[in-house]
Amino acid sequence: MRSPLIALAVLAASSVALAESHPLYFPPADGTWEAIAPAEAGFDADALDAVAAHVESVHSSALLVLHHGRILLERHWRIEPDSEHSSGTYQRMLKGYTDEGHAIEDVASAQKSVTAFLAGIAVTSDRLSLDDPVSVYLDDGWSNATPAQERAITIRHLMTMTSGLTEGLSYTDAPGTDWDYNTGAYSQMIRVLESIFSKSINEITSELLKDRVGMTNSSWRSRGGRVTSNNVGFTTTARDLARLGIVISANGSWDGERLGISQAYLDTMLSPSQDLNQNYGLLWWLSGKPPNLKPGELYRAIPYAPEDMVAAIGALGRILHVSKSEGLIAVRLGNQPPRGFDVEMWRLLMEAKTK
Secondary structure (H helix, E strand, O other): OOOOOHHHHHHHHHHHHHHHHOOOOOOOOOOOOOOOOOOHEEEEHHHHHHHHHHHHHEEEEEEEEEEOEEEEEEOOOOOOOOOOOOHHHHHHHHEOOOOOOOOOEHHHHHHHHHHHHHHHHHOOOOOOOOOOOOHHOOOOOOOOHHHHHOOOEEEEHHHHHHOEEEEOOEOOOOOOOOOOOOOHHHOOOHHHHHOOOOOOOHHHHHHHHHHHHHOOOOEEEEOOOOOOOOOOEEEEEEEHHHHHHHHHOOOEEEEOEEEOOHEEEEHHOOOOOOOOOOOOOOOOEEOOOOOOOOOOOOOOOOOOOOOOOOOOOOOOEEEEEEEEEOOEEEEEOOOOOOOOHHHHHHHHHHEOOOO
């Protein structure tokens, strides 16, 4: 009988061979997005159907799995307002449908990872420094801290969730001493980018990312007056969000063209950004790292996922997962799933591999 270590080695060698025979594919902005047959990609078709069945059962509107950029598995489901899969929150975050009937949704905090990529372009072009005080880019009084407290908070603190501020931007701790997931503090990064480029976040995203990679159904939209922090939402589709995954897989390039972001910044963005929560980079979640020190936090390493997986994660279980080692990109949109849905998704996905 073959030992587990030998079996793992064989699978790893097979993954390398598949990567060499399937170079990364970049879908056109218009036209057909190429698919790959499960057998050619080293997957069992019936087992992939089981992945789709699981994801459908957890109130999903979309599932897209790419293999080196090509569509390995794709399903879309319409969640009607009176459906058992729906909720008032989901219907508020549903912003329409594409011509193909694919849901366009506000992907909640998955937008943070988009913002991190745009910030990387600003860093690479020397418009932004991670270690500058936020006050270099925003007028004094951008928070509810004192001027001295405010000037100690850097861009890096905002992007690593270590600002020491509350959600309402009041001072609680010295920056860098505590990790606390904080959308109110993060959202100042949108203001920083708009200040640097003298353009709206929509214009910045279109020029630096969206138009260059074919994210034709994506935009930033106002969330209305009820929102007290981060009053704009990034709305997108499973296919558009997967294009960002391809960019990450291609080390910040699209079909041979660099998008203005350095490898050094990407490495920083996708590595543990501090010692307080090593599952967090710069507005990206990481897998295969020591667990968050605070019990009950939003994300844990997924046992069945590749150790190099990185993720953009938003409310209601919106996910973009990227594993370069496996050549896999997975996107799930929809309503709130049960806890651990993504663990089961990856278990089924990895069990579907045949080589």
